[in-house]
Amino acid sequence: MKLGEAHNLILHEKNLTIKNGQSDNTWYFFHNHIYGAAEIAKVIADLAQMNTKRAYFCALLHDIGKIREQKEQRFHGVIGYEMLKDKDEHIACACLVHSFPFNQLEDFTHIQKALFNKINDYQMLSDFINKHPLDDYDLLVQLADGLANAYGLVSIEERVEEYAHRHGIEIPFSMLYALNELKKYFDKKIGCDIYTLFSRIKNKNVFIPVLDDFQKAAG
Numbered sequence: 001m002k003l004g005e006a007h008n009l010i011l012h013e014k015n016l017t018i019k020n021g022q023s024d025n026t027w028y029f030f031h032n033h034i035y036g037a038a039e040i041a042k043v044i045a046d047l048a049q050m051n052t053k054r055a056y057f058c059a060l061l062h063d064i065g066k067i068r069e070q071k072e073q074r075f076h077g078v079i080g081y082e083m084l085k086d087k088d089e090h091i092a093c094a095c096l097v098h099s100f101p102f103n104q105l106e107d108f109t110h111i112q113k114a115l116f117n118k119i120n121d122y123q124m125l126s127d128f129i130n131k132h133p134l135d136d137y138d139l140l141v142q143l144a145d146g147l148a149n150a151y152g153l154v155s156i157e158e159r160v161e162e163y164a165h166r167h168g169i170e171i172p173f174s175m176l177y178a179l180n181e182l183k184k185y186f187d188k189k190i191g192c193d194i195y196t197l198f199s200r201i202k203n204k205n206v207f208i209p210v211l212d213d214f215q216k217a218a219g
């Protein structure tokens with residue numbers, strides 16, 4: 001995947017938000033969250049000696065199905081997977097599993113609402129998760145997703161609380177626990193605490209995505 005191609009896919013989603021009559025806030029949150037997650041994933045991947053480009057793209061596009069979710073009434077991870085599976089298998093997989101830290105798929109009755117009651121999507125996810133060996137890129141996207149909100153990097157607790165409030169749902173404790181385990185996994189991999197690492201980076205723009213610049217670049 002090339003950067004221009006990824007930007008075009010995102011721009012297409014921007015046009016969809018306008019077409020769907022969704023608020024500017026929807027786009028603002030979406031844009032900043034994905035670019036923030038991508039920057040976070042890139043920094044961690046670099047220190048973990050992973051492929052930074054792959055980490056960046058997987059994180060950047062992990063929510064690509066989100067804008068269509070309400071309208072299609074389907075889980076955005078599955079929509080993203082379907083959008084990207086023929087373009088890039090790694091990114092498509094990251095989309096599909098990104099909401100389930102360490103592939104912990106809750107019972108259907110617990111996540112029914114998030115899946116718009118689509119038992120087929122649940123079955124597909126469940127089968128995939130059972131067969132798909134999780135790799136560090138999937139895990140890194142899950143972590144980056146759990147650390148990035150519309151304003152940059154926040155703690156896992158802040159992110160989960162905000163997410164639960166915004167969507168009017170309760171996040172199971174097992175999810176919070178799993179996200180913290182993910183952070184510990186990468187703390188160990190890079191040899192330092194991720195919160196400390198990011199607090200030491202002076203250029204805060206590394207976390208704050210550049211909406212204005214992006215809009216300028218996009219014309």
Ligand SMILES: [Fe+2]
Pocket residue numbers: 033062063145
């Ligand atoms: Fe996300």
